[in-house]
Amino acid sequence: MTVYGGQGDPARTMALLWRGGAPPGTRTAPGPRPGLTVDAIVAAGIALADESGLGGLSMRAVGGRLGTSAMALYTYVPSKRELLDLMYDQAHADLPTGYPAAGPRAAVLAWAADLWDRYLRHPWLLQVSYARPVLGPHEQAVLETLLGILDAMGLPAAVRRTAVSALLHLVRGMAQTAAESRAAAGATGDADEQWWHARAAQLAQVAPDFAQRFPHSTALAQAPAGDGGYDPVAAARAALTGGLDLLLDGLDARNDHGTQVL
């Protein structure tokens, strides 16, 4: 399921997200010196989620990976949800911040490609609900990069707002489709094509009138795929490219005609 985020003390969460590396030399507090760091915990969490998915992410497991207990983490991180927020933001780190290439259209495509790659490398990102009210610095940087490209296209503010949301949702949605069909194929050992055939056979048995009830869907399913056979990841990637093309055409139109409405 989609995990919500950012429900704890907002000030604490913000301070953690935007934590500005305390000066490393300074230390004048009694008590044992800290054996862990927030960064180490976040890194362990990310590694664990990469291996076992969000389902395998438990405080005990993260603690175990660091050689301590679950409760030891609570000194550094107020709750699991905040840890997830930190992981989410950290996983967006070190993406390119500029695409000086051949014009804004190519730049948007490159931006989307990099984000797509990041999502498929950390598929659990797609299970953490976007549109949470908390934004961390790295996710903000991704947004800023896109906005920089859109600024070069000379779009009015309202269109930029719409475009940012639409582009983000498109990349996220398509990546989600790709990641989950990949996961589904991996769970059963079957190859993709066999898997689909088996599923189609079950469907035919349980709903023999499918073709009559859903003629348009049937027609589309029978149309040749063209782009790489049955590979669902490639199909989703193609759908992303196509969707981006559609959106960018629309944006170009907004730009050329000088339409300022909306």
Added chain:
Amino acid sequence: MTVYGGQGDPARTMALLWRGGAPPGTRTAPGPRPGLTVDAIVAAGIALADESGLGGLSMRAVGGRLGTSAMALYTYVPSKRELLDLMYDQAHADLPTGYPAAGPRAAVLAWAADLWDRYLRHPWLLQVSYARPVLGPHEQAVLETLLGILDAMGLPAAVRRTAVSALLHLVRGMAQTAAESRAAAGATGDADEQWWHARAAQLAQVAPDFAQRFPHSTALAQAPAGDGGYDPVAAARAALTGGLDLLLDGLDARNDHGTQVL
């Protein structure tokens, strides 16, 4: 978090999803006659999720709402995940299947509006990961309706495929943004505007160089919103309309120029 679906026995799941109402009179099996029905369980689950979200959806709670225990459900439903799949599909029931109105563009907008309404009425739908490999009859009907509209636009198969994905992801994504900002506003008792002001103040304190690091974001945040002030649901709704306009413009271009490449 996003809940996965469809991991149990696929044949059993499909049979449940497409269950073709057994003839009501017939009953020739020994043992106590069933006191529950799958439909009743699904309805109870939906009601519970509407009230308490997916977090409040436990087998014990669903059973309690029906006057029985958690384990009593397992006779009808193989697991919680399958129940969630059934709930998900059922919640898509009874949406309009045709929009004969003024042309395909208006039809797409009406289709999206109805789906948006459905999502906001059952926000937990947006936490159940779309792009699961299992499709139920009602969700399939939603897809079929959209495909019927797209067929009337005279688009090639590849473009239809892309358009379906893009449109669905757009509606889902925007609705998710709306639902979650609504939930966030509801959790704290604050009005939206106050909430955002408080959040901005915290951000300014924790990241005083925000405006320098993220000039484009800052510029966009300061541009007047125009469409209904600070109401995040209205803002997301406006973004949806804008995004749909962009996509539909792109689709119109594909149609007029007769371009057949993707």
Added chain:
DNA sequence: TCCTGATTCCGTACGGTGTAAAGTGATGCT
């Protein structure tokens, strides 16, 4: 009519979760 076997229902129990609360030691300042 009684028996038999299938079927439903449910109490109990197990291993897992996040985290509250209290106890244990190590540490640096006074």
Added chain:
DNA sequence: AGCATCACTTTACACCGTACGGAATCAGGA
């Protein structure tokens, strides 16, 4: 030296999904 403070451990709690086994219930065959 004394002590407040912090990191960390231990224990415990409430809750979760669901495996298991027994009890109750009923249709059909004898």
